[in-house]
Amino acid sequence: MPSLTMRQIQLFRNNGFLCLPDPLPEEIVENLKTAIMEDIDRAIEPIVRNKDGRAVRISALMDRAPIFREAVTHPYALDPLESLLGPNIEILTNRHNHATLRTAEDNKGAYLHRDVRQWTRNIYTIIFYLEETTLENGCTRIVPGSHHFPGVSTSIHDADWASDVLGQALPVPMPAGGMLAIDSMVVHGAGENHTDDTRMSMTVGYHSVDELMDIPNPKRLLVRGEGLYNGNDTK
16 A cells, blocks of 8 residues: 555545545444444443443554554554654554544534643544544534644633634535544534434544653554664763
8 A cells, every 4th residue: 555645644644534445345444343342232341321321432452452453453544644644653542542422412422632632641532433424413623723723731622713714614525435644733523414324334443653651652653663772871
């Protein structure tokens, strides 16, 4: 699988998001949906329930069925990420690492946000869409370029620039199997689901290997390349 073109990389850098070129194979998508529903039906912790008591999210995907690891390390995901993050890539297990069923009952939780607060702790996120997302069932909304705005220590809605940008969110419909890479500083959020069906997706955070960290981080999984330490504390 070829790397991203310079134009695609530039679009990601400028806008803060990119629809990845190739969708996950249909067989993987179907296997993911089956595994998610099995764990939801069996209420295998950790899970999140909505106000009606229905399980709508399963967390700790990397500790569940092998299909999750197969999907999030698929070349259609990691090859484009390598163009953005470099050859040594880790998955974070303490940010995202979950699958969600968004229903009409859960619309109260649809809001614009950032996944991280500061550039120094930034990650790149891939949202894996396992069902088609549309305007009707709550596709992701993004404020293009908002990752360039200052970091915040509280809610972005309290930032002095919030009123200028929060009304500029654009919908990003995606097909089943589609993958959306976002800079986690970009302002984004799920839309409201106005249908009787679910909107199933997975969210996974990726990071370059920290070359200045000489202590293994148990909250990160190396999924491509190698762990490197390039500190000069012994020189």
